[in-house]
Amino acid sequence: MHRTMKRFMGTTLALFLGAIGLFAQPTFRVEVPSVVAVDETFQVVFKANERVESFEPPRFEDFDVLTGPVPSQMSSTSIINGKRTQSYEMTYSYVLQAQKEGVFTLPTASVVIDGKTYTSKPVQVKVVQSQRKASAQGGTAQQAGASAQRSGDSISEDDLFLNISVNRRKVVLGEPVIVTIKLYTRRQISGFEDVRFPTFNGFWSNEFESPSNVSFVREEKDGVIYDAALLRQYMLIPQQTGTLTIDPAELVCLVPVRTQNRRGHSLFDDFFDSGYQNVRKRLSTKLFTLTVEALPAPEPASFGGGVGRFQLEANLSQTTVKAHEAVNLVITVKGAGNINLIDAPEYRLHPDFEVYDVKRSENISVGTAGPAGSRTFEVPFIPRSAGVYELEPVRMSYYDVQRKQYVTLESASLTLTVEAGETQAAVVSGGNGHQQIVKNLGEDIRYIVTRTDALRPARALFCGSLLYWGLPLVMVLLVLLVAWLLDKRIERKKDVVGTRNRQANKVARNRLKLANTFLSQQLYTAFYEELHKALIGYLSDKLTLPMSELNRDRITEVLTRRGADAVLVGRLMAVLDACEFARYAPQTDALQMQQHYAEGVEVLSMIESL
Amino acid sequence: MKRILLLCAVLILGWTVANAQETTPLSRWEAAANAYSEGEWQQALDLYQALEAEGFQSAELDYNMANCYYKLGGSLGASILHYERALKQNPRFEDAAFNLALAQQQTLDRIDQIPEFVLVKVLRNIRQFFSADAWARASLVLFALGLVCLLGLRYGRTLRLRKTAFVLSVILVLFAIFAGCFGFGAKQAALRDDQAVVMATVSSVKSSPSTSGNNLFVLHEGTKVGVLETLGKWMRIELADGRQGWIQTQEAEII
Known part of the structure; x- marks a missing residue:
């Protein structure tokens, strides 16, 4: 039981250590300023984050080794909110001095950690001609600057300036430009005031580097070593063509300057007054322009x-x-x-x-x-x-x-x-659940007319033309003509009947007149013959019946149709009968003849008035 | 070798002759339709314009030209002008009305219309049922029928027949007069030249017919205006909402 516990503990510990080992990957790196001046002393530090078993020092050929290697180790453990972090650092420092100008590669060093060999990366160091030999003894540029300020307290443009740089000066529309604003100094700076960065008119801008702490890095510019700090870095994308101006960036630096002519030099003064005074120095970048060209004209559809x-x-x-x-x-x-x-x-x-x-x-x-x-x-x-x-x-x-x-x-x-998927769950029960509204995908004008009969030469309108007005006139004339013709025809038809009627009367009277003479002469047979002829002839003419149709039935029929009553027809028939009877049975009765004549005249006049 | 050359020559000659024969108006009408279907709007438009210059005129021709202008883009005014012309010739041209509405959506000016009297609208709708010539023919046929009925009035055998003929003839002659009126109305509408479409992209309307006149308002391409009178190089126009002003004749075209 006890042994098991011990083993368990051991396993846990091993796991724990392993975990630490996993989290902290061993690294070995070198820290060195990128730019140094000739004869300047500088520090090179090799750093490892694990316990080092052995260190193989580098062989410096281009630099004089003043001191080193100086090993030192540091370890710290911190527990924050129950979270334990452990750090360990082993450093080997050298102090070197550059001999001559040029770009040199710092030789590599290697360490053995946990049985593995780690070698530092080769780093390039640029050695420049020292501007002020006297000041070159200083370890940093600030110190060099501080020595300069001892000789005169004016802050020159070379000591402190703001620089704006771009990676391209001539771009096309939409091509990104990186703008970097850096502060270069050779003097101590105690603070900044009134910082104003440019607004980029005509650009789409993105501030992608804006460090909250200003950190200085040694940098060489025009053969002079400065402490340079990156203030802002922007990405600009031009949105319009032409020559675009970028406004200057401005800032005020507080530079401590040693006060001179200190009178009343007392102990208190020495105690309270550090001997330095902050001088405000306004810095601004130069105005500069970018040329933005338009893109070539026929741009593809996509x-x-x-x-x-x-x-x-x-x-x-x-x-x-x-x-x-x-x-x-x-x-x-x-x-x-x-x-x-x-x-x-x-x-x-x-x-x-x-x-x-x-x-x-x-x-x-x-x-x-x-x-x-x-x-x-x-x-x-x-x-x-x-x-x-x-x-x-x-x-x-x-x-x-x-x-x-x-x-x-x-x-x-x-x-x-x-x-094919399952039918939608949302489908409402019903016959046309799967139907959907036909959507409008786009809108366009309707197609042209291609019918060939649509191609017509221009022509005058019929409406209002001479023909239009002429046709009704012709129609009216035509109708008048038709009416006239019809009238004429009716009249003629009427006339034929009229004449025959009129003639019938006349003939009848003539015939009756003849019969009358025969009556006065008492010519019995001739009288009746003439009376019969007059009546039949009259009826033929009046009723417009041909002789062949003049039988009693036909006469009765036509007369009845004309509105004659049965009495009249009877009287007519009686007279006709008398005439026919008298022709075959001669009788000399003057009175009867007279009666028959009167009866014939009366019947004729009655038919005439029908 | 010589024979081949001769053959070639004959073939080329034949081809050119065939080509020359192909340029009948009908074949060009079809060629224009082909060009349009292939998206060669400018070519189609050129062919249609040539046909118009030759004296062809129909609502369909104007409609097709308007479609070409629309598709070409950048000539909205011309497109609207030709749609309006097509509709002027055939007020019942549904496709032209549809496309015109679509083109008018792209114009910049929105002018509030004064609402029309209902009766006027109804009468106009009836009038637009037929073309001027159709109305004219109808009026003649009705008149002829009325006259025939008049004959019936005169020569009808019975009184009832004569009465019916009288009523019919009165109605028919009245209808003939109405049809004639509609015909003349349609003719007037088809021949009217008192409307114009703004062709310039931007055109300022002045208070007097001179460039020194005050600017009253600005019209944009494709807006339809009424023309009241013409004075030299200026037209007096009226908007649908009743505002009036003077515009240069070159900046608008009569429909």
Whole structure:
């Protein structure tokens, strides 16, 4: 039991130590100023973060070793909020002195940690001609500056200045420019005031480096060693063409200056007055301009403003899905240039897909050469019906700055297989649940007319023409003519009957007149013959009946139709009978003859008045 | 070798002759339709303009030209002008009305219309049922029928027939007069020249017919205006909302 416990403890400890070992990867590095002056002494420190078993020192050939190696170790343990952090550092320091000007590679040193050998990286050190030999003894540039200030207290432009630099002076529209604002100094600075950074008019700007603590690094500029501090670094993307001016950056530095002519030199003064006074020094960068050129004129249809060098890739999150399941079209644009201003390239999905908003994500880092990285566009969509869909390749054009031309990228074509999915859960029970409203995909004018009969020569209107007015006139005349003709015909027809009627009367009277003479002469047979003739002739003419049709039935029929009553017809028939009877049975009765004559005249006049 | 050359020559000659024959107006009409379908808007427009210059005129021709202008882009005014011309010739040209509405959506000026009297609208709708010539023909046919009925009135055998003929003839003659009026109305509408479309992209309307006149308002391409009178190089125009002013004739074109 006890042994088991011990073993358990041991395992735990081993695990714990292993864990520490895992977390703290052994490193071995060198720290050295990048620029030094000839004869200047400087420090080189080799640092390891683990217990070092052995140290193999470097062999300095181009530098004089003044001291070293001086080993020292430091370890610390801190517990913050119950979290324990342990650090350990082993350092080997040298103090060197440069002999001559040039760029030298610092020799490497190596250490053995846990049985493994680690070698420091070779570092280049630039050695410049010392400006002020007298001041070169100082360890840092500040010290060198401090010696200078001893000789005179004016702060010269060379001692302290603000510098603005760009990586390109001549760019095309949309090409990124990196602007760096740095402070160079050879003097101690106790503080800053009234810092004003430029506003970049005409640019899209992104402040990607703005350290909260100003840290000075040794840097050589024009053969002089300065302490340089990076104040701001911007990425600018020009949005308009022409010569664009960048406003100066301004700041006021507080520089401590030794006060001279101290009168009343007392102990108190010495105690309270450090002997230095802060002098305000206003610094500003020079005004400078950038030339922005326009992009060449015929830009491709798929150009989206990209300037630089890019790659395009398009993928589907799944190549086989069921209907009504979401799929993503993932478009990735990689490369260097104004990638953060590039929007999703043009993509065309099948109109039956339900497309949702694009999701954008980016992984862009801005270096001294400009921004680079990738931008990913995810287009979620839902295919609504089964089938195999060939997706159109995604196209994107950009302007290649190096080749000075447009480049059109095209992704590989993608195929999406949509299998029949389960029917939508949301479908309301009912016959036409699967039907959907026909959507309007776009709007356009209607097509041209291609019918060949639509091509007509211009012609005068019929309405209001001479023909239009002439035709009614002709019609009226035609109608008048027809009316006249009709009238005439009716009249003629009427006339024929009229004359015959009139003649019938006349003939009848004539015949009756003749019969009357025969009556006065008492010519019995002739009288009746003449009376019969007169009556029949009259009836033939009056009723417009031919002689052949003049039988008793026909006469009765026609007369009845004309409105004669039975009595009249009877009387007529009686007279006719008498006439016919008298012709065959001669009788000389004057009175009867007289009666028959009167009866005939009366019947005739009665028929006439019908 | 010689024979081949001769053959070539004959072929080329034949081809040119065939080409020359192909340029009948009908073939050019079809060529224009082909050019349009292939997206060669400018070529199609040139062909249509040539046909118009030859004296062809129809609502469809104006409609096709308007479509070309629309597709070419940048000539919205010309497009609207030709749609209006097509509609002037055939007020019931539905496609032209549709496309005109689409083109008018792109104009910049929005002018509030004074609402029309209902009766006027109804009458105009009836009038637009037929073309001027169709109305004219209808009026003649009705008149002729009325006259025939008048004959019936005179020569009808019975009184009832004569009464019916009288009523019919009165109605028919009245209808003939109405049809004639509609015909003349349609003709007037088809021949009116008191409307114009602004062709300049921006055109300032002045208070008097001179460049020194005060600017009253600014019109943009594609706006339809009424023309009240013309004075030299200036037109007096009226907007649909009743405002008036003077515009240079070159900046607008009569429909």
